Amino acid sequence: MEAVDFDPRPALVVAATDDAEEDERIAYLTKAHGVPVNVVDQPALCDVVIPSIVERGDVAIGISTGGAAPVLGRRLRERIESLLPIRMGELVSFARERRGRVAEAITPDGRRGFWERLFSGPVAEAVYDGDMAGAEAGFAASLQTGGLQAGTIHIVGAGPGDPELLTLKALRVLQEADVVLYDNLVSDAVLDLVRRDAERRYVGKKKADHSMAQEDIGALMVSLAAAGKRVVRLKGGDPYIFGRGGEEVDAALSAGFKPDVIPGITAAAGCAAASSIPLTHRGLSQAVTYVTAQGGNGGAPDIDWEALARLQHTIVIYMGVGRARQVAFDLTRAGLPANTPAAIVEKGTLPDQRIIRTRSSELGTAVAEAGVEGPAVLIIGKVAARADGAGLLDLIKEEALAA
Numbered sequence: 001m002e003a004v005d006f007d008p009r010p011a012l013v014v015a016a017t018d019d020a021e022e023d024e025r026i027a028y029l030t031k032a033h034g035v036p037v038n039v040v041d042q043p044a045l046c047d048v049v050i051p052s053i054v055e056r057g058d059v060a061i062g063i064s065t066g067g068a069a070p071v072l073g074r075r076l077r078e079r080i081e082s083l084l085p086i087r088m089g090e091l092v093s094f095a096r097e098r099r100g101r102v103a104e105a106i107t108p109d110g111r112r113g114f115w116e117r118l119f120s121g122p123v124a125e126a127v128y129d130g131d132m133a134g135a136e137a138g139f140a141a142s143l144q145t146g147g148l149q150a151g152t153i154h155i156v157g158a159g160p161g162d163p164e165l166l167t168l169k170a171l172r173v174l175q176e177a178d179v180v181l182y183d184n185l186v187s188d189a190v191l192d193l194v195r196r197d198a199e200r201r202y203v204g205k206k207k208a209d210h211s212m213a214q215e216d217i218g219a220l221m222v223s224l225a226a227a228g229k230r231v232v233r234l235k236g237g238d239p240y241i242f243g244r245g246g247e248e249v250d251a252a253l254s255a256g257f258k259p260d261v262i263p264g265i266t267a268a269a270g271c272a273a274a275s276s277i278p279l280t281h282r283g284l285s286q287a288v289t290y291v292t293a294q295g296g297n298g299g300a301p302d303i304d305w306e307a308l309a310r311l312q313h314t315i316v317i318y319m320g321v322g323r324a325r326q327v328a329f330d331l332t333r334a335g336l337p338a339n340t341p342a343a344i345v346e347k348g349t350l351p352d353q354r355i356i357r358t359r360s361s362e363l364g365t366a367v368a369e370a371g372v373e374g375p376a377v378l379i380i381g382k383v384a385a386r387a388d389g390a391g392l393l394d395l396i397k398e399e400a401l402a403a
């Protein structure tokens with residue numbers, strides 16, 4: 001029998017006795033035997049540091065601050081965790097199982113480009129969504145075309161402005177996009193998160209200058225995708241709330257693209273949180289209605305004001321700054337008590353946000369006096385008395401006054 005070298009020494013010693021002197025003694029003994037040591041909370045005595053780990057299957061990322069700031073290391077880990085798709089490990093396995101097929105079908109020169117496109121295109125997307133059949137179908141198709149993929153369209157909600165209010169999915173597609181078509185409600189801080197070499201195109205619509213017609217935006221989106229681009233149509237708030245998302249989805253569908261819609265935090269939700277106004281609250285409001293003050297052609301909206309005024313609920317008015325006086329008038333005439341609490345939240349969730357408390361009948365005056373420019377929502381209902389952290393005490397006082 002062949003002799004086997006057996007080394008009885010441990011591969012690593014971790015000293016963690018809660019007794020600093022004892023730990024130090026262990027460290028010297030261990031070092032004397034040539035075994036690497038880690039001493040908890042004593043970086044100077046360590047031969048090795050133990051990093052925080054982020055794992056997704058075979059993907060492992062270690063984070064170390066050299067023992068100097070473990071709490072910072074943990075925070076970094078949380079941020080990296082949130083950036084990596086949950087199913088990234090599955091994507092790695094998916095790729096591993098298909099390396100052979102790629103090697104057979106794609107020339108060595110083309111392989112790198114093939115994988116790059118695969119990891120940032122619809123095949124990876126399907127794996128992240130857990131759609132393994134769709135991923136395999138997309139993979140098989142891309143092998144046939146030598147990896148040239150069709151373009152994609154994502155219609156993405158950018159939220160009310162604060163970039164931290166983006167969804168993780170929105171962040172990921174922004175970092176994979178070739179072209180981002182955005183409008184004027186999308187904040188600069190959100191645009192900063194777009195992949196550096198992606199093309200950014202402003203297709204915004206301000207009330208006065210209709211810089212690009214809706215049909216043209218749809219046509220542009222489709223033509224870019226047809227040229228193989230990963231197109232992100234980035235819209236303020238949520239695409240399906242006063243965002244014409246439905247029309248853009250139709251434009252994509254009619255050109256043969258199945259767009260992915262990624263929801264965003266709508267202005268009402270963002271502004272409510274940022275101004276401490278609960279949109280519903282036991283005893284104060286049982287429902288919430290989002291209303292636009294802007295009619296289809298820029299004129300008066302077709303709204304059943306009586307129905308709005310009757311409900312015990314919260315009304316959030318979008319696009320209402322220019323028509324605040326008329327809105328106040330219509331609601332009062334429809335029977336809403338003139339002293340119903342109201343708040344105007346301007347540039348909600350952005351650094352220069354403003355919250356103005358008022359009464360439903362005085363919304364027009366309040367907008368004028370404060371010089372509100374927007375974007376802003378008008379929040380009307382008893383809950384608005386809680387605006388800007390107004391405590392329960394204030395609220396009770398207000399209710400007593402209103403009674």
Ligand code: SAH
Pocket residue numbers: 160161185235236237238239240241242243265266267268271317318319320345346347348349350374375376377
């Ligand atoms: N799709 C968007 C709404 C687009 S309509 C969403 O879901 O939020 C544009 C209106 O949204 C503006 O006139 C304003 O009323 C509101 N709005 C958008 N961003 C806002 C913000 N940061 N603060 C206040 N209101 C905002």
